[in-house]
Amino acid sequence: MTRLTTRTLSSLPAVVRRPAYDRSHLSPGIVHLGLGAFARAHLCEYTEDTLELEAGAWGVTGASLQRPDQRDRLSPQDGLYTLLKRAPAGPELRIIGCLREVMVAPEDPAALVARMAAAETRIVSLTVTEKGYCHDPATGRLRADHHDIVHDLANPDAPRSAVGLIVAALKARRAAGAGPFTALSCDNLPHNGGVLRGLVRDFAALSDDGLAQWIEANGAFPATMVDRIVPATTEADIAEVAGLIGLEDAAPVIGEPFRQWAIQDVFAAGRPAWERGGAQMVSEVAPFEFMKLRMLNGAHSSLAYLGYLAGHETVSEASGDPVLARFLEGLWAEIIPTVPAPQGVVLGDYAQALLARFRNPAIRHRTWQIAMDGSQKLPQRLLGTIHDRLKQDAAIDHLALGVAAWMAYVSGTDEKGATIDVSDPLAATFAEKAKAAGRNATALSRSLLSIEAIFGADLPHEPRFTRAVETHLAALFDKGAKATVAAL
Template identity: 80%
Template sequence: MTRLCASTLARLPQSVRRPAYDRARLAPGIVHLGLGAFARAHLAEYTEDALERRFDAWGILGASLKRPDQRDRLKPQDGLYTLLKRAPEGPGLRVIGAVLDVLVAPEDPVALLKRLIAPETRIVSLTVTEKGYCHDPATGRLDPAHPDIRHDLEKPDAPRSAVGILVAGLRLRRKEGLGPFTALCCDNLPANGHVLRGLACDFAALSDDRLSSWIEANGAFPATMVDRIVPATTEADIAEVATLIGLDDSAPVIGEPFRQWAIEDVFAAGRPAWDQVGAQMVSEVAPFEFMKLRMLNGAHSSLAYLGYLAGHETVAEASGDAVLARFLAGLWAEIAPTVPAPQGVALADYAKALLARFQNPAIRHRTWQIAMDGSQKLPQRLLGTIRDRLKAGAPIDHLALGVAAWMRYVTGIDEKGASIDVRDPLAAELQRRAGAAGRNAEALMRNLTGIEAIFGRDLPGEERFTRPVAAHLAALFDRGARATAASLG
């Protein structure tokens, strides 16, 4: 089958939306670190819409920080790929043209740094996941002992971490007398712009206090809140897209119709017209971010662990299980009192919309995929809510079950005795501690809460937390995830 590329766009069926501007005139203005599926289904589509609304030099150059896979898929397609939006009423298809090229940082770090100091580069955006920031998720501060950070301090002209790359670019721009680019974090981190600014300044201060001060005084690090469910693309998805568009596309992305993007409107050198295509440009992102982090992400993670253990492959299957749907309702009832509603938002309606999104049968978002990197996600998604509930003297039964389900999951053995592929930066440590405890729920809870980077110093000694977690964990071992969730009513 003929491959999707610039010369084959005209062969697309009329039902497939394609770039409505002259791509030959498109110049790069954004460098995006970590051009994975989410960025291509979210930032790139918003940028595509903005280019159609008000054309300007806002093409995207992607940068892969580890592997060449994305470059190898996109380059033969001239950067083009299909966004397949899955809705209950049927699929929607669109070819995205905003991505112009993809660099591979490990192959040629100098080429990436040259792009960062090019005057036309006005925004450097990031989706590198929580673990890509080389920080302590409990404190939000840089981990100077992280191997990638140590490497980048020793080899500043060949950085491999996202923070090291950003600071190297800013250092060279300062040296060249250029103003800074805007560093736009699009990952699910609390106060992500503030955190990224702190990490950049912390990193710079390890070698150059004056650079750190310059970044602090001149840098632009807008906070953002991003939202769209984007499952991992499967071989079946690739085959379906080829059938629907009549061309071979090696790099399609799958997404739900819903999308949301709240952005603090603080940019150093302009931005695309995202505000004209649905993005919310706000003075304060925190209320939106906080709501999403606790109500969507907290529920997503809890459902992923329980759903996986209960034998559900996808979020739609798990949330369609009446027992787990009741669990979600109880979980949201515990979370909502800790969330100040953003202006114009009713939290009960938001929870109802979340359940409908989770239950969209057209989206196959795997529970295993969401379960990844739990040690990095738990502090923000569940433990902060738990601390607020404990401070208020409120029960945490459903929240504690979410934590217990994570603990049961990271033992690496499911309810049928099969191995679980636990993907986590702390996987070896988690499995060492879990192995030492065996099926002793109390011992497992103590061993895992002893990881200070996850649970801090307060929660391991808080009986109102440890008691229900241990009890739920024992029930998960004895009766399984579904029966344990059902026992909460």
């Protein structure tokens, strides 16, 4: 089959939306670190919308920080790829054209730093997941002992972490007498802009206090809230896209129709008119971010662990299970009193909209995918809510079950005795603790709760929390996920 390229765009079926601007005039303006599916289905589509309405210097250079896979798939396609939006009424197809090139950081980190430091680069955005920030999720501080940070401090001309790359490029900008670019985090981290600012400043201070002060005084690190369900692309998706567009596309992305992007409007060197594509440019992102992290992400993670344990492969299957749907309603009832509603939002209506999104049968978002990297996600998605509920002397039954389900999941064995592929930076630690504890809920819960990087210093000594988690974990081991949820 003929490959999707600039030359073959004209052969696409009429139902496929294609770039409505001249790509040959697209000049660079954004470097994006961590060119995964989410960035290509979210930031790139908003940028595509903006370019169609207002052409400008906002072409995107994508950078893979680990492997060459994305470059190898996208470069033969001139950076073009299909965004397939799965709606209950049927698929929507769009070719995204704003991606100009893909670089691979480990192959030539100096070249990537030079691209970031170039005068035409005005924004460096990133989606590197929580673990890509090389920080302690419980405190938000830089881990100076992280192996990537240790490497980057010793090899400043060949950084491999996102923080190291940003600091190296800002150092080059300062040396050239240029102002800084805007560093724009698009990851699901509370106060992601402030966290990134602190990490960049702290890293710089470890070698050059003057640079750290320059970054603090001149840098721009807007907070953002991003929202769109983007499942991992499968071979079946690739085959489906080929059948729909009549061309081979090695790098399509799949997303739900819904999307949301709230951005703190603080930029150092200009920005695209993203608001013309539907983004919300706001002075304060925190209310949107807080609502999403607790109500969407907290529910997503809890449902992923329980759904996986109950044998559900996807979120739509799990949320369509009446027993787990009742769990979500109970979970949201515990979460909502801890969430100040953003202006114009009714939280109960927001919860019902989330349930409808979860149940979209056209989206195959695997519970295993959402369950990844739980050690990095729990503090933001569940533990903060638990802290607040304990202060209110309020019930935490559903929240504690979410934590217990995570423990059962990372124990590495499902309800049928099959091995779970636990994808997490602390997977080896979990395996060691699970081997020592076996199926003893008391031993396993106490061992996992002792991981201060996840649970901090307070929660492991809060008996209301520890008893609830231990009780739920014992039930999960004894009766299974569905029976445990049904008993709530």
